[in-house]
Amino acid sequence: MKSSLTFAMRLYRIDQVLQEEGSVSFETLQAALQCSAPTLKRDLRYMREKLGAPIVYSRSQNAYSYARDQKSEHRDGFVPKLPAAWYTPDEMYAFLAVVQLLGRIENDPKAVLASQMQALRSRLLAMLPGEFIQAKELLKRVKVIMPSVPNIDAPFFSIVGAALAQRRRLRITYFTRTRDAESGREISPLRLVNWRGRWYLDAWCHESGKLKTFAVENIRFAEMLDVRCRVVAMRDIEHALDGTYGIFSGGETKTAVIVVDDVMTPYERFTVWHKDQQQTFDDAGGMTLRVPYAREPEIAGEIMRLGSHAKVLAPADLIDYIREQHRLALRQYEDSEDRT
Numbered sequence: 001m002k003s004s005l006t007f008a009m010r011l012y013r014i015d016q017v018l019q020e021e022g023s024v025s026f027e028t029l030q031a032a033l034q035c036s037a038p039t040l041k042r043d044l045r046y047m048r049e050k051l052g053a054p055i056v057y058s059r060s061q062n063a064y065s066y067a068r069d070q071k072s073e074h075r076d077g078f079v080p081k082l083p084a085a086w087y088t089p090d091e092m093y094a095f096l097a098v099v100q101l102l103g104r105i106e107n108d109p110k111a112v113l114a115s116q117m118q119a120l121r122s123r124l125l126a127m128l129p130g131e132f133i134q135a136k137e138l139l140k141r142v143k144v145i146m147p148s149v150p151n152i153d154a155p156f157f158s159i160v161g162a163a164l165a166q167r168r169r170l171r172i173t174y175f176t177r178t179r180d181a182e183s184g185r186e187i188s189p190l191r192l193v194n195w196r197g198r199w200y201l202d203a204w205c206h207e208s209g210k211l212k213t214f215a216v217e218n219i220r221f222a223e224m225l226d227v228r229c230r231v232v233a234m235r236d237i238e239h240a241l242d243g244t245y246g247i248f249s250g251g252e253t254k255t256a257v258i259v260v261d262d263v264m265t266p267y268e269r270f271t272v273w274h275k276d277q278q279q280t281f282d283d284a285g286g287m288t289l290r291v292p293y294a295r296e297p298e299i300a301g302e303i304m305r306l307g308s309h310a311k312v313l314a315p316a317d318l319i320d321y322i323r324e325q326h327r328l329a330l331r332q333y334e335d336s337e338d339r340t
Helices: 009-020 024-033 037-049 088-106 114-126 137-140 156-168 234-241 294-305 316-339
Strands: 057-058 063-066 168-175 181-195 197-206 210-215 220-226 254-258 279-282 287-293 310-314
Touching: 009 024, 009 037, 009 063, 024 181, 037 057, 088 114, 088 310, 114 137, 114 316, 156 168, 156 181, 156 197, 181 210, 181 234, 210 234, 254 294, 254 316, 294 316, 310 316
Parallel strands: none
Antiparallel strands: 057 063, 168 181, 168 220, 181 197, 197 210, 254 287, 254 310, 279 287
16 A cells, blocks of 8 residues: 655654554555555664654554653653755745755856856755655746845945955945935945845945945946955944935934834734834734834835834824824825826
8 A cells, every 4th residue: 555645744744643543553544645554664674763753563452553651741741853845934935945045046148157057056946855756846846936136236346345355445436325415435345235136235334434324326436446444343333324214224213113003013013123022912803013223214114014003103203204294195196186
């Protein structure tokens, strides 16, 4: 008799039956697995010898069971360390995301590593256990939709990367959108960060004498200097720039208190806005989210994405900012009604 279950699935099924039934005859186990007697004997032996499962046989009862004298959180019996029956959700997403990203590099004519990507991609796919699903079938049956990447021209990305690698300073001309103006400055590049498909440079600005974040796409000119970068410890960079929501940190740290209703909470409860966020859930199915931030525009955009399903309770500055943004948005529609 050939079982339709894989080896790992059979082990899980044996464990499940023993945990639920307590004492089970050989014939009952065989029927549950729909396998031959030799196969079941091999599986029981594997669980005992390789996994340390305390499976015992009682001649008087003619049944198998878990020895119950061991302390455990798993039905006061054996805590199984069974081989995986299939991939985990994170594992599946990460693997297929990597395969897609390698394909992106392979199809980029400017990519330094393009010629090596096909071989690397093939090696990755060859790692997949055939007993789960064949690689070709997996790519056809499982789809990962990657976030879209903005097609942004950043002509000085290579110079910035080279300066970062060689630990040399840069002289740049930077365009600040909020002021609609360009300015020249000397910086020490310290870290490149990709945030939602855009590249940013964390650097020490020698003009202002502090850490700043620059959008690489807004660098209008860059020149590598024959001067070593200022040394800044990575822990100091992380403390100064990673403590609040968004890419443009710095300044006073505030905490946004956001109430999300029961409609959006099932979707948002697993969203990580910031590593230090706090969540509390109410009996009605909603949640209150507390997120550290420094600047209103970035976090306001995330909150406004939820529309009427989210409400800011504090601080007052953030409430006023969002209220004004909604007022300006509404005015555009009011103007359009007047024109009609």
